[in-house]
Amino acid sequence: NAGVTQTPKFQVLKTGQSMTLQCAQDMNHEYMSWYRQDPGMGLRLIHYSVGAGITDQGEVPNGYNVSRSTTEDFPLRLLSAAPSQTSVYFCASSYTSGRAGSYEQYFGPGTRLTVT
């Protein structure tokens, strides 16, 4: 299993450009999520999905869109990039059910995005 994969690893955008960060998992997990990681802020939830066709907002959703057309893929779209979106983005996945003590979110390697 490849686990959770993300592309690209690095990206530089100009203000106003749009792009899509790709995330895929091969573990048949229902739950997928996007976080951004900023110094001193920890990980903050952007959007999440509990299954194909179902998405919801997290803590910091403004400026980002998501869709979930398949169980495997959960792309994150930046509509009009701003310098405040310079960050490291992590995708994660997990099962939505299971006995207590077995829960784990699996993370991708991250995408380092710089907006100039």
Add this chain to the structure above:
Amino acid sequence: AQRVTQPEKLLSVFKGAPVELKCNYSYSGSPELFWYVQYSRQRLQLLLRHISRESIKGFTADLNKGETSFHLKKPFAQEEDSAMYYCALKPLTGGGNKLTFGTGTQLKVEL
């Protein structure tokens, strides 16, 4: 609402010294607590969860409901323990899969 607080941004210890990374939480229901570790420029990975009461790489953490804490401890720090550590919480039941993370503590083990 749930909240996780890690009061230390940076903790520096000497090799062989004891380590304690602090984590306090706020949640009205029953929580499930986790510690995640991120080695330099790598992905986050689960270190341990309170329900399992396991010891991983010499680290342990006990949930103290009275003090609402889940501090991470290791008796003797090793150089390879240098990393960023995140405490995280999710509702034990009925709250879905959303993890709430603390702001993280950078552990630096010096020789």
